[in-house]
Amino acid sequence: MQLGMVAGEASGDLLAGLLMGGLKARWPTLQAAGIGGPDMVAQGFEAWWPSERLSVHGYAEALRVYRQLVALRTELGDRLLAQRPSAFIGIDAPDFNLGLEARLKAAGLKTIHFVCPSIWAWRGGRVHKLAASADHVLCLFPFEPALLAKAGVPASYVGHPLADAIPLDVPRAAARAALGLGDGETVVAVMPGSRRGEIRHIAPDFLRAARRLRTARPGLRCLLPVAPGLRAMVEAAVAEAGAQEAVELVDGRSHEVMAASDVVMVASGTATLEAALFKRPMVIGYRVHWLNWQVMRHMRYQPWVGLPNVLSEDFVVPELLQHAMTPDALATETLRWLDDPAACERIAGRFTELHFLLRRDTARAATDAIAQVIAG
Structure with a gap:
């Protein structure tokens, strides 16, 4: 064949x-x-x-x-x-x-x-x-x-093949052990995308948001999985954003990082579905060139952009798009999840239903x- x-x-x-x-x-x-x-x-x-x-x-x-x-x-x-x-x-x-x-x-x-x-x-x-x-x-x-x-x-x-590949029961403890994280630590996965354009246009605000999170919660850990071939570019973005002390880079291992996290700050795309399958609350952010935005916003048929919201037909997680995607807004929405364990438990239940639907x-x-x- x-x-x-x-x-x-x-x-x-x-x-x-x-x-x-x-x-x-x-x-x-x-x-x-x-x-x-x-x-x-x-x-x-x-x-x-x-x-x-x-x-x-x-x-x-x-x-x-x-x-x-x-x-x-x-x-x-x-x-x-x-x-x-x-x-x-x-x-x-x-x-x-x-x-x-x-x-x-x-x-x-x-x-x-x-x-x-x-x-x-x-x-x-x-x-x-x-x-x-x-x-x-x-x-x-x-x-x-x-x-x-x-x-x-x-x-x-x-x-969806990811629904088969990702376990129904999230291996949180194993992922934390593999990444050297303590059970009681607060962990945010920072995932600004795996394309070079996303690193240029989205990562800077994600990294500045991580700085704000560390200021608000000094003990918090922000982990950023780096796609193959992008480490030098990501390191340069981290330095430019002054986020060297706020973000820890991890080569690949995005699934372990998501499984270990308490909240995922993520660029719109397949990674949002992965985060949902790991039953993680998330904040979705995205920005494109202004010309792309003008074209896309006039051609949309529905109010949602992130896949978890599209599949749920509801804004179950926040979406911060274009000018709304600021470091302050990203950090604020992330902290809102961290301060509301009941909401995190509810969203995990909805994402479990979604997992069964796609498996x-x-x-x-x-x-x-x-x-x-x-x-x-």
Whole structure:
């Protein structure tokens, strides 16, 4: 079995790495190649290009590298069409993958898109592009297949692989022991994102918020997990924010940091869902280039941005977006969680319900769907 695959950014690499476990269980001699990251490579994936090549922060940054991305997509498409794998699986990154999938599908290759674009949140017109690009869509959330069916797009709900990978019972004590943290210490996970653009635009205010937290609670510990290849950039941001005494950097180990934490201060994205699956109260913050913000705010269909709020259809955790994301606001909302244990217990209960909803043995369910597409 040969598959072409593309995963953009750390979150896509994580999802694809988990998916590959199911693929290899079905096809032990699986060969997969394309664009991917370290989680995929650890599963035997041949990365012709690293997934960080697709890591851009909003429209403004995408415009600056548009020509390079188009050239990369063309070269990758040429290579896949020359090798003609059994199928192509695009993991998220719809702005890159859907165009590639359309070309491959037109040339007779089976195409599967893993992670339904957020047509329920904004840019609903992409459903028509999705119909022209993918033979089948693997959906992470239960309400998505019905939406796609209205547009004639075949789809399957396979659950979220993170819900399988993250234990229902949070291993808090073990995580704290592994990180050298005491049981009675107050710990805040600081997670400003894993893209370079996020480190530039979001991390400074997160780091200043950490300074305010340490001033308010001198014994508090702020841990920031650093994605591979970003340590020098993060260290520079910490120094510029004067947060050397406020923040402790941890290489990777983001799941251990979340499991060990009392509250997570997190950039909007997949990490918010990870925090929810670890049953952690959180404060979501995000900022994009002003041009991106003008575009996005006029195209939103619902008031929520963070995945825990979207799935709960309620503001169960605070969202601080754009100008509202200030160090003072981030610190204030974080302290509000720390001062309200009853609210933390309630949110843990809601997140446990969400965990059961998303736990579906995703790797096996997705592999079954992929096998049917290939056989058809």
